Amino acid sequence: MATLKDIAEHANVSACTVSRYLNKNIVVKKSTEERIQTAIKELGYVPNVVAKALKRKETTNVAVILPKINSLNYSEITSGISQTLIKHNYNLFIYEVDNLHLSEADVVQLMRENMIAGIIIIGLFSDLSFKESIYSFIEWGIPVVYANRCISYSDFPIVYPDLTKAGKIGAEHLLSKGKNRIALVHKKLPYEVLELFLNGFHQASDCEQKPLMIEIEDDMNLSKDCVPILLQNHINGVFVLNELSAVYLTKALVQADIRIAEDMAVLSLGNSLLSQISTPELTCVDLQNLELGIRSAEIILSEIRKEEFEPVTVLEPFIVERKSS
Amino acid sequence: MATLKDIAEHANVSACTVSRYLNKNIVVKKSTEERIQTAIKELGYVPNVVAKALKRKETTNVAVILPKINSLNYSEITSGISQTLIKHNYNLFIYEVDNLHLSEADVVQLMRENMIAGIIIIGLFSDLSFKESIYSFIEWGIPVVYANRCISYSDFPIVYPDLTKAGKIGAEHLLSKGKNRIALVHKKLPYEVLELFLNGFHQASDCEQKPLMIEIEDDMNLSKDCVPILLQNHINGVFVLNELSAVYLTKALVQADIRIAEDMAVLSLGNSLLSQISTPELTCVDLQNLELGIRSAEIILSEIRKEEFEPVTVLEPFIVERKSS
DNA sequence: TTGTAGGCGTTATCAA
DNA sequence: TTGATAACGCCTACAA
Numbered sequence: 001m002a003t004l005k006d007i008a009e010h011a012n013v014s015a016c017t018v019s020r021y022l023n024k025n026i027v028v029k030k031s032t033e034e035r036i037q038t039a040i041k042e043l044g045y046v047p048n049v050v051a052k053a054l055k056r057k058e059t060t061n062v063a064v065i066l067p068k069i070n071s072l073n074y075s076e077i078t079s080g081i082s083q084t085l086i087k088h089n090y091n092l093f094i095y096e097v098d099n100l101h102l103s104e105a106d107v108v109q110l111m112r113e114n115m116i117a118g119i120i121i122i123g124l125f126s127d128l129s130f131k132e133s134i135y136s137f138i139e140w141g142i143p144v145v146y147a148n149r150c151i152s153y154s155d156f157p158i159v160y161p162d163l164t165k166a167g168k169i170g171a172e173h174l175l176s177k178g179k180n181r182i183a184l185v186h187k188k189l190p191y192e193v194l195e196l197f198l199n200g201f202h203q204a205s206d207c208e209q210k211p212l213m214i215e216i217e218d219d220m221n222l223s224k225d226c227v228p229i230l231l232q233n234h235i236n237g238v239f240v241l242n243e244l245s246a247v248y249l250t251k252a253l254v255q256a257d258i259r260i261a262e263d264m265a266v267l268s269l270g271n272s273l274l275s276q277i278s279t280p281e282l283t284c285v286d287l288q289n290l291e292l293g294i295r296s297a298e299i300i301l302s303e304i305r306k307e308e309f310e311p312v313t314v315l316e317p318f319i320v321e322r323k324s325s
Numbered sequence: 326m327a328t329l330k331d332i333a334e335h336a337n338v339s340a341c342t343v344s345r346y347l348n349k350n351i352v353v354k355k356s357t358e359e360r361i362q363t364a365i366k367e368l369g370y371v372p373n374v375v376a377k378a379l380k381r382k383e384t385t386n387v388a389v390i391l392p393k394i395n396s397l398n399y400s401e402i403t404s405g406i407s408q409t410l411i412k413h414n415y416n417l418f419i420y421e422v423d424n425l426h427l428s429e430a431d432v433v434q435l436m437r438e439n440m441i442a443g444i445i446i447i448g449l450f451s452d453l454s455f456k457e458s459i460y461s462f463i464e465w466g467i468p469v470v471y472a473n474r475c476i477s478y479s480d481f482p483i484v485y486p487d488l489t490k491a492g493k494i495g496a497e498h499l500l501s502k503g504k505n506r507i508a509l510v511h512k513k514l515p516y517e518v519l520e521l522f523l524n525g526f527h528q529a530s531d532c533e534q535k536p537l538m539i540e541i542e543d544d545m546n547l548s549k550d551c552v553p554i555l556l557q558n559h560i561n562g563v564f565v566l567n568e569l570s571a572v573y574l575t576k577a578l579v580q581a582d583i584r585i586a587e588d589m590a591v592l593s594l595g596n597s598l599l600s601q602i603s604t605p606e607l608t609c610v611d612l613q614n615l616e617l618g619i620r621s622a623e624i625i626l627s628e629i630r631k632e633e634f635e636p637v638t639v640l641e642p643f644i645v646e647r648k649s650s
Numbered sequence: 651t652t653g654t655a656g657g658c659g660t661t662a663t664c665a666a
Numbered sequence: 667t668t669g670a671t672a673a674c675g676c677c678t679a680c681a682a
Contacts, residue, residue, distance in 0.1 A: 003675055014653045019677060029651070046437045050378050051675035054658050059375060061418075069407060070400040072598075079395040083424045091439060093386075094417050099408045112371045114416060247602045254604070273397075277572045279579070279604040328659055339669045344661060354667070376659035379674050 002043035010039035022047065059115045062300055063093040065107065065130060066122040072272035073243070073289055077122055077148065080293020088301055090117070097129070104133040112140055118300040123149030125163075125241075126189050143303035147296040150196075157303065159296045159313040161287040163193065166317040167200020170239045170267050170285050173319050175205060179237025179265045183212040183230055185249060186241040197241065216245060222252040231256075236264055237325075243270035247278045250324060254279070265325035280323035288315045327368035335364035347372065384440045387625055388418040390432065390455060391447040397597035398568070398614055402447055402473065405618020413626055415442070422454070429458040437465055443625040448474030450566075451514050468628035472621040475521075482628065484621045484638040486612040488518065491642040492525020495564045495592050495610050498644050500530060504562025504590045508537040508555055510574060511566040522566065541570060547577040556581075561589055562650075568595035572603045575649060579604070590650035605648035613640045 004022075008015040011032070018036055020026040028036070039045070053059040062085055066074050078094070085092050093116065095107065102110075107130075111119060119137055121130050123146055131151070137144045138155060146153075150160040174182050184197060194213070201211055212233050216226055226249060230238060240246035246268030250260060258264050260280050268275050271286035295313050302309035329347075333340040336357070343361055345351040353361070364370070378384040387410055391399050403419070410417050418441065420432065427435075432455075436444060444462055446455050448471055456476070462469045463480060471478075475485040499507050509522060519538070526536055537558050541551055551574060555563060565571035571593030575585060583589050585605050593600050596611035620638050627634035 004677095005675075015675090016654080016677075017652055020652090023677085025678095026651080032651085046434055048379075048440065048675050049438045050375055050384060050440050051658090052677075053375050054373075054379050054660090055675080055677045057658070068404060069394070070397065070404040072395065072397065075395040075400040078419070079393060079421060079424060082394065082419055082421050086420070086425050086427070091435075092419050094403070094407055094419055095411070096404060096407050099404060100411050102411070109371055110416075113374045115373065115375050244598070244602070251602075251604060273569070274598070274602060277569070277576075277599060278602065279576060329661095330659075340659090341661070341670085342668055345668090348661085350661095351667080357667085373659050376674090377661075379658090379676090380660045380662080382674070 002045040003048070004045075006043055007036065007039045007045050010043060011035040053115060057115070058304075059117050060090045061093055061114065061116055062090050062118045062120065062297070062304075063095055063111060063114075063116045064120045064122065065095045065097060067098045067124060067129065068096050069094060072274060073270060074122055076272065076289035077293040077296070080290040080295075081120060081297040082293075084294050084297035085301075090301065104130060104136075108133050108136045108140075111137065111142055116142060118143040118145070118304045120145045120147055120296045120300055122147050123151070125149055125193055126187065128190075143300055145296045145300045145303070147292060154311070157299050157309055157311050157313070159292060159299060159315070161292065161315045161317050163196040163317075164200040164203070166269065166285045166287065167197035167239075168204045169200075169317065169319055170197075170269075171201045171204035171211075173283070173321075173325065174237035174239065174265055174267060177237065177261075177265050177325050179325075180209075181212075181233065181235050182237045182239065183214055183233070183235045184239050184241065185214045185216060185226065185245065187216060187218070187245065189241070197239075211239070222249050223255060227252050227256050227258075230264070231258075237267070238264060239267045239269070241269045243268050243272060243274050243282075243284070246270075246282055246284070247274050250278055250280070250282065260324050267325055271320050275320075275322065278324075283322045283325040284320050285317045286320050287317050291315055327370045328373070329370075331368055332361065332364045332370050335368060336360040378440060382440070383629075384442050385415045386418055386439065386441055387415050387443045387445065387622070387629075388420055388436060388439075388441045389445045389447065390420045390422060392423045392449060392454065393421050394419060397599065398595060399447055401597065401614035402618040402621070405615040405620075406445060406622040407618075409619050409622035410626075415626065429455060429461075433458055433461045433465075436462065436467060441467060443468040443470070443629045445470045445472055445621045445625055447472050448476070450474055450518055451512065453515075468625055470621045470625045470628070472617060479636070482624050482634055482636050482638070484617060484624060484640070486617065486640045486642050488521040488642075489525040489528070491594065491610045491612065492522035492564075493528045494525075494642065494644055495522075495594075496526045496529035496536075498608070498646075498650065499562035499564065499590055499592060502562065502586075502590050502650050504650075505534075506537075506558065506560050507562045507564065508539055508558070508560040509564050509566065510539045510541060510551065510570065512541055512543070512570065514566070522564075536564070547574050548580060552577050552581050552583075555589070556583075562592070563589060564592045564594070566594045568593050568597060568599050568607075568609070571595075571607055571609070572599050575603055575605070575607065585649050592650055596645050600645075600647070603649070608647045608650040609645050610642045611645050612642050616640055 275282040593609040600607040
């Protein structure tokens with residue numbers, strides 16, 4: 001457990017010279033450098049990041065707050081964050097709020113206690129999670145990035161996929177496949193989110209025809225509750241705003257002997273393994289989760305270092321064509 | 326940014342009294358307690374975990390080292406760890422080694438620099454990852470738990486699913502469905518791991534007949550390379566030791582017009598969402614990933630606190646019957 | 651180019 | 667039941 005002091009003694013210099021040399025704050029004489037280097041090797045010195053953090057009043061730990069980690073979408077985003085942070089010698093804390101059963105106040109306290117350098121909040125489409133806490137974080141001077149969901153506040157950077165573009169390219173894709181009676185299937189979503197998709201739809205089609213909106217619930221039997229609606233309305237293209245629901249709806253359609261693609265094109269929002277292994281494989285709109293994570297991490301690092309950063313980063317979704325359209 | 330000292334002054338006691346009161350090391354007079362409490366409230370005091378760690382020479386940060394987080398199995402384990410740690414006021418660091426491109430030596434340094442309180446290594450079935458580093462960790466006095474994979478070293482606790490039992494109940498299940506010509510499909514695995522499954526098979530069947538072993542590769546075309554082998558050998562039950570491969574093999578079988586369950590039962594190792602959304606839904610052996618995470622976390626906490634802990638924890642797999650058998 | 655000294659916020663060791 | 671004092675390992679004025 002050699003300390004900086006030990007190195008200094010062993011190399012016959014002062015601790016502060018060693019410190020400045022290690023932090024590259026200063027150029028030292030060649031001979032000094034060599035003595036320091038051998039001392040470090042011989043004593044097996046490893047700097048103590050905790051002591052440094054205390055002194056500097058700043059850690060190198062970034063927290064990711066997300067609903068749950070065991071979901072392909074969130075873990076993909078997290079992976080992007082992880083890769084980026086590690087390159088810059090920052091560590092990644094994970095806080096799963098769905099499983100935690102902690103109040104937002106508890107989480108705020110947790111962040112302050114641990115002197116978290118920056119916080120990336122991965123938001124839900126369906127719910128403005130942690131809206132309140134963000135301002136607490138900012139009040140305490142902790143940099144924040146809000147990721148995955150566009151919110152209209154403007155005191156912190158946000159990174160999110162362009163859902164209007166998603167709606168547009170989704171509609172264009174379905175139209176290009178000759179599907180002109182389109183349904184938008186979604187779980188409960190705030191109107192302002194749905195509106196984004198609808199705006200995209202309008203941009204894609206000249207006609208004023210609106211897509212049929214179908215809201216589904218978690219415990220819904222899609223075969224019984226959703227498929228008949230699609231058929232009654234002569235829908236031939238469906239855009240499902242949730243990947244897992246898209247998979248289940250596809251199953252239900254297949255079971256009802258509807259030919260996927262020919263009779264009914266299915267388009268899923270999100271491109272994880274789920275779309276790939278569905279039968280048939282789902283055409284989808286890729287929301288660039290990995291990139292979302294990378295960008296979020298880059299921005300939080302800029303914030304932490306008090307460098308310039310983009311206040312708003314919008315990621316362009318793109319179509320990945322498979323068998324379902 | 327009130328400190329302990331501020332609280333002490335405000336409450337007219339010494340800093341160390343406040344400290345001991347907060348850490349419940351001591352009983353203080355009712356009146357003192359009240360004064361401290363109001364001071365904390367009025368000044369909005371939040372303890373500084375970093376300073377505490379420096380003084381105590383021990384953080385409350387546990388690191389999870391895993392191949393990658395964006396996998397349903399690993400993220401499920403991680404979720405179990407996360408839930409357990411947070412309950413005990415420990416934080417969770419994530420280090421993805423596949424994506425990191427860090428040497429093991431780098432990781433060891435990272436752990437020491439950050440004064441990590443304990444490390445949970447999530448191992449691969451296919452590869453004894455981080456075998457070397459473990460001893461470095463132990464050498465530096467950092468508690469370790471090796472999770473997910475049974476290894477024969479004994480200087481640190483291990484937590485893993487009973488693969489022999491998995492083989493046994495898998496074989497029993499297939500036999501109970503009248504499938505007596507069984508194949509074991511697997512990716513490249515060390516022999517000692519395969520042996521575990523084979524031992525289980527033998528326990529399940531009186532006959533000496535060994536299952537047909539088929540090794541598949543990542544870039545393999547299962548329809549062309551694997552299905553014909555199954556058919557030529559009149560296999561009617563296949564146990565796939567990798568969930569994703571099971572899904573793809575099922576697809577290939579369906580495509581070859583083989584009736585799943587009737588003509589060929591498919592059993593998958595692992596029970597994530599993938600098995601559930603496969604068509605048909607896969608019967609599988611659940612390896613209890615969430616529980617694995619919870620147990621690993623509990624054990625690392627015991628180690629950190631220098632309490633007694635189980636050196637070996639074996640989790641019992643169980644069958645989840647769905648449509649593919 | 652290098653050194654001295656003080657302090658970051660907390661806890662542990664004494665002593666009262 | 668409480669206090670004074672000295673660390674924990676590092677960084678940063680300021681001085682040389």
